[in-house]
Amino acid sequence: MQLLSFKSLLATAAALACAAVSAQEQVVKIGHSGPLSGPNTFAGRDNDNGVRLAIEELNARKISVGGKTLKFELVSEDDQCDAKTGVAVAQKFVDSGVRYVMGPYCSGVTIPASRVYDNGGTLVSTVGTNPKITQSGYKNLFRIVASDxxxxxxxxxxxxxxxxxxxxxxxxxxxxxxxxxxxxxxxxxxxxxxxxxxxxxxxxxxxxxxxxxxxxxxxxxxxxxxxxxxxxxxxxxxxxxxxxxxxxxxxxxxxxxxxxxxxxxxxxxxxxxxxxAGMLMDSDAGAKAFQEKFAKRFGQNPDVYSPFYYDQVINIGEAMQKSGSIDPAKVGAYIHQNAHKGVMGEYAYDDKGNRIKAPVxxxxxxxxxxxxxxxx
Missing domain, CATH: 3.40.50.2300 (Response regulator)
Incomplete structure (x- = not known):
């Protein structure tokens, strides 16, 4: 009986310790919607790695907001570069409380999915380049590369x-x-x-x-x-x-x-x-350092868009810290008002969410x- 009681006490202590840690943490889910299957899988997985690398770095920084340490978690979904699938992914993210989404990759997915995200109060950062994407007036939609x-x-x-x-x-x-x-x-x-x-x-x-x-x-x-x-x-x-x-x-x-x-x-x-739509990796010290860090982590060089995904996730994390909030509306307002220096240059946005002076x-x-x- 005494042995069982001792084990019970240990279990209770462990549970209390875990509860104390979780009470000091705030989980922030970062969604990624992209082609993780099909002919553009290479791009979707590259973008996924860009998000993952940024999340790992933000977690290592142990950013604190409201007295709680933010714990960023990646949630990836395959939208197949298909509009119907992408809208279903958007609804799934909104319903499960994902308030920050990187992607979609394809403009044909971004255009219909952005309405779902806007209705759900989700901040979206896309590499979709079609001009129509930012013509709908959604306040928390950002195009992180040059437009068409x-x-x-x-x-x-x-x-x-x-x-x-x-x-x-x-x-x-x-x-x-x-x-x-x-x-x-x-x-x-x-x-x-x-x-x-x-x-x-x-x-x-x-x-x-x-x-x-x-x-x-x-x-x-x-x-x-x-x-x-x-x-x-x-x-x-x-x-x-x-x-x-x-x-x-x-x-x-x-x-x-x-x-x-x-x-x-x-x-x-x-x-x-x-x-x-970016800066040259080999001619910029920061971009070259990112390339080396990416290659060391994933065993291959970054493709076209992963540096932009990386930059924007870091931008979002720092905006949370500086605005003192994880509310997408407040974080989005901060990003609109403050430029961010990243691997792919300066990220400053106009009132429609287009990146200003994106390098080409x-x-x-x-x-x-x-x-x-x-x-x-």
Whole structure:
């Protein structure tokens, strides 16, 4: 009996100790909505790692708000870059009390899901680039990269002023991201005096572009702009080489992914040009340090967007500390009013949640790896 009583006392003491610790902690869930399956899995998992690395660092800092130490927890969901799935993920996050969400990755998911998040009082930080995303007036929605307007215009300027293109073709994958980006490129190309020789369409599951490319080969544009993702752009570059299409293949920052070199081989070298919405890793000490830290933690270099996800999670954590609150409304107001210096430059937002002066770098490929050419 005495032994049982002693064990009981130990159990009670342990339970009280745990209760005391939990009373001094405040759990903050950070959701991540992205493609964790399908052709863009590489991007979704990279973004997930960016969020994870930031959460680990914030937890190590032991940030205190209201006398309690914040304990950040990552909750990831696969939205498959599908609008219906993404809306269901958004509702799941809202219903389970997740008030901070990183993503979605795809504009076509972000546009419908953002209404659910806004109704649920959730702060959203997306890399969706379609201009429509921030035109709905949601107060706590932030675009953490350059928009299609910035990226498309930068690529058009490079095509006109550096590549000296007079005639361009335009292809998009009919997604909100791809079509929006292609629209902005075409609009700016015409402003700069270039002729848009044709506008063709595909989809984000396609692998055969021979018919489209044969059409453009006959029109002989100096450049073809593709609004879409790397899993389609890489085989497109291969098929351009097979057909003897001499045009350059241009695109947004999704084409700056290392996946282009992996999937496209030598067909991408000095042919693919992309507008990367960020700073150059090797030319900035802070960005290079992040790259090394990321590689050490995950065994691979970061892809396109993980540095932005990392920056914004750190921004959110510091905003909680400085505002003295974990309320998304107060944290969002603080982020709107105060700039944050991160790996990918300064994060300052306009009243619609667009990032002000987001850096854009035009890159090409050499030896299967992206190489910087010009900054905008």
């Amino acid at each position: 307007v910035q990226a498309g215009a930068s690529m058009a300027a490079y095509a006109a002023n550096v590549l000296k293109a007079k005639k361009v073709g335009v292809i998009d994958d009919r997604t909100a991201f791809g079509q929006g980006l292609a629209d902005e490129f075409a609009k700016e190309a015409q402003k700069l005096g270039m002729t848009v020789a044709g506008r063709e369409f595909t989809n984000d599951k396609a692998t055969d572009f021979m018919a489209i490319l044969t059409t453009f080969k006959a029109k002989q544009p100096e450049a073809i702009f593709y609004g879409g993702y790397a899993p389609q752009a890489a085989p497109m570059a291969r098929q351009m080489k097979q057909l003897g299409v001499r045009a350059k293949l241009l695109g947004g920052d999704t084409l700056c992914s290392p996946e282009m070199g992996k999937l496209g081989g030598d067909a991408v070298n000095d042919v693919v040009y992309c507008a990367y 770098v035009v890159m090409t490929f050499e030896g299967g790896k992206a190489k910087p050419l010009a900054s905008y």
